[in-house]
Amino acid sequence: MADDRDLLKRIARGDERAFSAFYRAHLDAVVAYLRRRVPEPELAFDLAAETFAVVALRADTYGGDGPPAAWLFGIARNKLRESLRRGRVEDEARRALGLEPVALEDEALARVEERAAAGGPALARLLAQLPEPTRAALLARVVDERPYEEIAVVLECSEQVVRQRVHRGLARLRAGLEGDDA
Structure with a gap:
């Protein structure tokens, strides 16, 4: 957890390597969490992408009070709730980063399912x-x-x-x- 706290501090300063390490450490768990709650792997992937985009943009808002994983899953939960309420995945954070939506091919969808089962x-x-x-x-x-x-x-x-x-x-x-x- 101390490593995650350090990574979030570095992400807040714009450290791309720290973001990459945080992303790799938590991607499977976030995808698995979201996949259990949505019917389509594409939706889980989109929600995970938006979740990590928020991390990239707002790592400075992590207060350090609880485990960084709890903060991350709070973001994922909020993105899921917004998506269910609005009937679509919000992409505000991805747009702010200048990231285009990714269309997943069958092979990529299979990898989402693998990550969800990881x-x-x-x-x-x-x-x-x-x-x-x-x-x-x-x-x-x-x-x-x-x-x-x-x-x-x-x-x-x-x-x-x-x-x-x-x-x-x-x-x-x-x-x-x-x-x-x-």
């Missing part, structure tokens, strides 16, 4: 290895998108404990997934 078995195995309280907090926050306050009531603990569980769970998942790549 980490599936490994992720499931790592989730199963988490202590139950940590897994419950993590899934409630990241998958169900429930607020910390609500999760704390359900799990009968403080909001701070929920935040710690989510943070630790994400750190363990990231370490496990990075270890699988080695």
Whole structure:
């Protein structure tokens, strides 16, 4: 997470290599998140592109209060909500960067599906290895998108404990997934 914070600071200063590293580190997870929520791979790709365009434009708005991944997924969630409400993907951030829409061929669509499935078995195995309280907090926050306050009531603990569980769970998942790549 400290590396992601550093990358976001560097992105805010215009460092393209930092953006590339952040993008590569989080693309599969963002695409998988969006693909589970939209019917078409093209839509997931467009939403992911707009999400990362916002990161490129607004990395300076990351406040450092929570995990950078939570900030990133908040952007993705907002882009998804806007898209569902308006019936189309907003492309304001991509246009601000001067990026043209990308038309995906069948091969590229297959890669979107592969990215969406990336980490599936490994992720499931790592989730199963988490202590139950940590897994419950993590899934409630990241998958169900429930607020910390609500999760704390359900799990009968403080909001701070929920935040710690989510943070630790994400750190363990990231370490496990990075270890699988080695």
